Amino acid sequence: MMMIECPICNEKRPELEFRYAGEAHIARPENPSALSDDEWAKYLFIRNNPRGTHFERWVHAHGCAKFFNAVRDTVSDKFVMTYKCGEQRPSPETIAERSS
Amino acid sequence: MNNFRRVGRGRVNQNAPVEFTFDGATYQGYEGDTLASALLANGVHLVGRSFKYHRPRGILAAGSDEANALVAFDRGPGRVTPNVRATTLELFDGLTAQSQNNWPSLKFDVTSLNDVFSAFFPAGFYNKTFMWPKSFWDKVYEPVIRATAGLGPAPKAEDPDKYEACYAHCETLIVGAGPAGVAAALAAAKQAGRVILVDEQAEPGGSLLSTPEAMIDGLPAADWLARSLDELEKAENVTLMPRTTAIGYYHDNFLGLAERLTDHLKDGEADGPRERLYRVWAKKIILATGAIERPLVFAGNDRPGVMLASAAQTFLNRYGVAVGERIALVTSHDSGYQAAFDLADANSQIVSIIDCRPQVDENLQAEAEKRGIEVRVGWTVTATAGRHRVSSVTTNKVNGDQVDPKGETLSCDAVIMSGGWTPSVHLWSHSKGSLKWREDLAAYVPDQANENAVCVGACNGDFGLGVALETGANAGGGNDSFEVVEPAPWTGDGALEILPTHRDESRVKAFVDFQNDVTAKDIRLAVREGFKSIEHIKRYTTTGMATDQGKTSNLNGLQIASRALNRPVTQVGLTTFRPPYTPTTFGALAGNNGGAAFDVVRKTSIDGWAEENGAVFEPVALWRRARYFPQKGEDMHKAVARECKATRESLGIFDASTLGKIEVVGPDAAEFMNRMYTNPWTKLGVGRCRYGLMLGEDGYIMDDGVIGRLAEDRFHVTTTTGGAPRVLAHMEDYLQTEWPDLDVWLTSITEQWAVIALNGPNARKLIEPFVEGVDLSPDAFPHMAVRECKVCGVDARLFRVSFSGELGFEINVPAHYGRALWEMLYEAGKQYDITPYGTEVMHVLRAEKGFIIVGQDTDGTVTPYDAGMSWAIGKKKTDFVGMRSLARPDIVAEGRKQLVGLKTSDPKTVLEEGAQIVMTPDQPIPMDMVGHVTSSYWSETLGCSVALALVANGHALKGETIYVPMPDKMIKAEIVETIFYDKQGERLNVI
Structure with a gap:
């Protein structure tokens, strides 16, 4: 079972307490009505499926109930780091440093 | 009886005989035996029949790698464990086991005809043979295959044993208590940090238990082991867990350990759980799981009496049992020789060592010669004979690529074989550690670790006692060196399959x-x-x-x-x-x-009353809900008809406590509601309710419910019974991640409130005397109103709402008052013939009114337009979750399935929910299906059936005839409006 660091609780907790919530850093458009059908479809349906670094959302469902973001390597299936919603996407340098 | 027992050999207690039963016959073994060793001591090699050919089979191995000797271990009713390996089954007085997979008996098995006709059972036989006729698939082939194939039968009675689960944490977890694991534990015990050492066997020690001649630091292996285990027992930071199998290795050094606690105990001695599953997190994992000897592949290598050389060595040195009196060794690997030497030294005759390699180490040949054992270098085995036990082996000389067709037949009563060793990399591979091929071992060995883990000893491909001890100690954080004497050290070379x-x-x-x-x-x-x-x-x-x-x-x-x-x-x-x-x-x-804790059932505070009053229940999400309350002699149809009639004509009472309830509170609560629901909320007055429709961002209906505004900044939101957690998570997601600027709090209050729904013309009359502080007159408390008040002196939230079309009230009281209030209302309601009803009637009443059930009339692809609910969308709103999607090309396209009502031509015919709909009756199959029935009931009130359906372009097809093809008939129906009863809604206005 994976251990996941909740950046709100500041604790590593078992995967059982968490739920996956899709790709991170996809902001809902400010004014959806202003978007073309294609733009809206892209927001709604198109997601990354990278081999390697993936930015994703998790929710500490059976803990503090807060959503947060994580960087996970889809090859090794290991968490590189987690951080609070609203914080900047970590830079490749930070990720490289945390991965090593 | 015990004529294969070697007195003075082995670790079993030869002063403590125990009796056991195998296939009805009673035998004697000793304390410390396994079922396999005790059977072998009694000269019993035939212990089972094989899976497909029902060939006689014996004991192949001495541990958990056993493939043949599977038995049914019988501890009484409900306690029969099938497919237990006889080699891991610890003997105790009174043990009972049976052979499997034979009929009528082990020695005479009729189905062994499969063996004679084996030419008809090649690989892929099932796929090739049982193709046609199709009608035979489930009537003939499957029952016959199931009856003759398979291993032991599953027990039929309920398992009366108890099992436990717990968690454990440690700094170092060592799997395998052989020499490498014990050395690792000794070293780790000296460091700070908790150490757990697990071993699947009853006695820790691994190979040290079957190599009595090996010496470590001047002590015989067994003595060194005893001293080491004693040291580990005394170390406060070490937990030693025998009879515990590390069954799986998962992410982040998380392992499952299955500990067997009582199976080895005599009847009546067992106390507490039978097994315990530990979930362990360890900082570091040391895998010392050893290696498994490989059989050699030759004609007749499965006959009882043919077994692994290391197994024979274990049976002799650990259990004091010789597997035969005249034994042939067939080997392609050095390691087999020591087994033969040990058996020879224990007075068994080694008829020959047949080594298929062209060259063999001279020292080994000299050792054999010393014992007078013939060694055939460059010979092969081409056949064995013997019906229930091997009686001879045929060996032929190999000249280069040619096998001399003239073989020699050697009489024997056991054949031991050694084809090299396979490191046990199972757990390492579970952890996604990589493997590399080692040609010299002809095996895969661990390469790169994926977790904080290390393999030591034979499981790493490092064979030999000295290297096992040293790499083990090293992994445990020590740098001890060991003085080791091994009788016949060997490396990996020479494996051949x-x-x-x-x-x-x-x-x-x-x-x-x-x-x-x-x-x-x-x-x-x-x-x-x-x-x-x-x-x-x-x-x-x-x-x-x-x-x-x-x-x-x-x-x-x-x-x-x-x-x-x-x-x-x-x-x-x-x-x-x-x-x-x-x-x-x-x-x-x-x-x-x-048992009851397997899938926990949620019950409302009124559930007990329903049970006492004969309710029939149905599961709804995790809840159980009363479906109907049959009176004497009533079936469901009659009960539902009665409950419907009583509610429409006078008064029905219904437990609605399972409704999901969420309180949305804060200065921005109305704005938040505007964004989450299709409806407008800003202008909804305090004390008023509105039906709310929730969409996913994709525009499809996700949930619905009546929402009351208790204050400017406070909404009491209800959701569907099954949707409550999903709706709360959906709200939290948007609130936390899209609009963290909104000052709103969300609280689940589902379990805080019991909800009693009263429906029918007499509903107001019933509750009026119990309600304090609210004028219930229609003008003061109209339909879709809510008040906080007291009911029977208890704080309550009173809603005037209706899911039945009748005058309706829903009384919310703190959950623990639910049953008391229910009973008071029920007692007082007797003057109105109050009738409790369940979910079935709730469904019928709402279907008569055309109210949808999300998840039944919708399936995640239905928009508000499709459901005919455009009225629920706030026309002036510029945004809400799902709004933009309602303009997507696919959603405004023609031909979408739309919700309609269906009226069958024969009013008595009730359609089947889920039935497909076609436009014309005489089409070839497969017909052009245009939709399906979503809800369908008999309406006692209307005297006809009512149904809702999703039909392509349905809204434009009102008045058209459709057909519902069933296996035995074609049902004709007309597309109608979704509202069947009281189209004007006048029944809500009963004074």
Whole structure:
């Protein structure tokens, strides 16, 4: 079972307490009505499926109930780091440093 | 009886005889025996029949790698465990076991005719043979196959045993208490930090238990072991866990350990749980899981009496049992020799050592000569004989590539074989550690770690006592060195899987996978038929797919496939190792979650009343809800008709407590509601309610419910019973991640409030005397109003709402008052013939009114337009979740399925929910299906059936005739409005 660091609780907790919530850093458009059908479809349906670094959302469902973001390597299936919603996407340098 | 027992040998207590029963016969063994060793001591080799051919089978191994000797372990009713390996079953006084997979008896098995006709049972036999006629699939083929195939029968009675689950944490977890594991534990014990040492056997020690001649630091191996275990027992930071199998290795050094606590105890001695499953997190894992000896593949290698050389050595040195009196060794590896020497030294005759290698170490030959044992270098085995036990072995000289067809037949009563060793990399592979091929071992060994883990000793491909101890100690954080004397040290060289033969290889049965009866020719056939990947070959031939997961067979199968494909092993692939390492009971996996705790049922505070009053329940999400309350002699149809009639005519009472309830509170609550629901909320007055429709961002209906505004900044939101957690998570998601600027709090209040719904013309009259502080007159408290008040002196939230079309009230009271209030209302309601009703009537009443049930009339692809609910969308709103999607091209396109009502031509015909709809009755099959029935009931009130359906372009087809094809008839119906009853809604206005 994976251990996941909740950046709100500041604790590593078992995967059982968490739920996956899709790709991170996809902001809902400010004014959806202003978007073309294609733009809206892209927001709604198109997601990354990278081999390697993936930015994703998790929710500490059976803990503090807060959503947060994580960087996970889809090859090794290991968490590189987690951080609070609203914080900047970590830079490749930070990720490289945390991965090593 | 015990004529194969060697007095003074082994670790069993030869002063403590115990009696046991196998297939009805009573035998004697000793304390410390396994069922296998005790049977062998009694000269019993035939212990089972094979899976497919029902061939007689004996004991192949001495541990958990056993493939043949599977027995049913009988501890009484509900306590029969099938497929237990006789080699791991600890003997106790009164043990009872039976052989499996034979009829009528082990010695005379009728189904062994399969063996005679084995030419008709090649690889892929099931797929090829039972093709036609189709009508035979489930009537003839499956029952017959099921009856004759398979292993032991599953027990029929409920398991009366208890199982436990718990967690453990440590700094170092060591799997395997052989020399490497014990050395690792000794070193780790000296560091700070908790150490857990687990071993699957009853007695820790591994190979140290069966090599009495080895010396460590001047002590015999067994004495060194005893001293070390004593030291570990005394160390405060060490937990020693025998009879515990590490069944799986998961992410982040998380392992499952299955501990067996009572199976080895006599009847009546057992106290507490039978097994315990530990979930362990460890900082560091040391795998000292050893290696498994490989059988050699030759014709007749499955006969009882043919077994692994290391197993024979273990039976002799650990259990004091000689596996035969005249034994032949067939080997392609140095390690087999010591087993033969030990047996010779224990007064068994070694009739010959047949070594198929062209050259053999001179020291080994000298040792053999010293004992007067003949060694045939460069010989092969081409056949064995013997019906229920091997009686001879035929050996032929190999000259280069040629096998001399003239063989010699050697009489014997056991054949021991050694084809090299396979490191046990199972757990390492579970952890996604990589493997590399070692040509000298002809085996895969660990390469790169994926977790904080290290393999030591034989499981790392490092064979030999000295290296096991040193690498073990090293991994444990020590740098001890050990002075080791081994009688016959060996390395890995010389493994070979299949023995050469002069016979037609397509005709001989040389077994690779003993448990699934897969032969070398099956693998070659699979390759000829075009299978190239080992994953496909495995599934086609079923090699490695039995309960032993190919512990003894996988590498042999792989190499035979590699040769048949003429490609190197590394290009053929390797099948995936999956947990559990050995079969694990469902009890251990269920742990404490058995019986009522298996799938916990949620009950409302009124559930007890419903039960006492004869309710029939149905599961709704995790809840159980009263479906109807049958009176004497009533079936469901009659009960539902009565409950419907009573509610429409006078008064019905219904437990609505399971409704999801969420309180949305804060200065921005109305704005938040505007964004989450299609409806407008800003202008909804305090004390008023509105039906709310929630969409996903994709525009499809996700949930609905009545929402009351208790204050400017406070909404009491209700959701569907099953949707409550989903709706709260959906709200939290948007609130936290999209609009963190909104000052809103969300609280689940589902379980805080019991909800009693009263519906019918007399509802107001009933509740009026109980309600304090609210004027219930229609003008003061109109339909879709809410008040906080007291009911029977208890704080309540009173809603005037209706899901039935009748005058309706929903009283929310703190959950623990639910039943008391229910009983008071029920008592007082008797003057109005108050009738409790369940979910079935709730469904009928709402369907008569055309109210949808989200998840029944919608399926995640239905928009508000499709459902005919455009009225629920706030026309002036510029945004809400799902709004933009309502303008997507696919959603505004023609031809979408839309919700309509159906009226059957024959009013008595009730359609089946889920039935498909077609436009014309006489089409060829498959017909052009245009929709399906979503809800359908008999309406006692209207005297006809009512149904809702999703039909393509349905809204434009009002008045059209559609057809519902059923197996025995074609039902004709008309598309109508979704509202069947009281279209004007006048019944809400009863004074």
